[in-house]
Amino acid sequence: MPAIVDPHIGFVSFQEALRAGTIRPAPCASHPDLYVLHDTPEPGTQRLTYAFVTGSLAKAYAVYVLAEPLNGRPCFGVGYATDVEYRGQGLATELVKASMVELEKGLAPKLSTPGFYVEAIVGVDNVASKKVATRTLSDTPKSTKDKVSGHPALQYVKLLGC
Known part of the structure; x- marks a missing residue:
């Protein structure tokens, strides 16, 4: 059985x-070190x-991909990772x-009805990612199984743009 995808x-x-x-992310307005790449x-x-980028170094990144709708609204799956040298900060x-x-600033005005979800599916044994998801998405995750690997996981969900 494959493992849960590792961002x-x-x-x-x-x-x-x-x-x-070979890639050139564009700067974002909300944070001086935040850049975005759409592909x-x-x-x-x-x-x-x-990604948080300084020069040609990315310290951390978050990737959003459209997932299955949730409660009739668009949903984006998010995965995130931090460079080994910058973990724990x-x-x-x-x-x-x-x-x-x-994401909310860019997407909310384009939606026909307000609101979209962001979700993270995190392996039950991934302590660091569970902390990030709890701090950013929800402190009440739902038990689930990862659809690709079948491994036990937690689903963290947050509604944005309402």
Whole structure:
């Protein structure tokens, strides 16, 4: 059985592309170190990647991809990771909060009806990610199973844009 997707793997690829100059994230207005990259990793899949960037170094990132609707509203799955050297400093929490502000500013005016969800599916044994999700999304997660791996997980959900 496969493992729950690890956002750190994507973070390493993002970091390499940033250093090589093959991607150029755009600065965001809400935070001086926050940048965003909008891309289509595969046909039909839109992805927004927010990162704290200094020069050619990303310290942490959060990736948003459209997931299945929740309660009749759009829902974005979020995954996040922090560079090993910067862990334990609260950067992931700060980044998720700042990126949700940017996501809400950009998306809310485009919705036909107000409101959309952000959700994180976190493995029950991932202590660091559970702390970030509790601080940013919800302190009352729902028990679930990860759809890809089948492993026990927790679903953290937050409604934005209302």
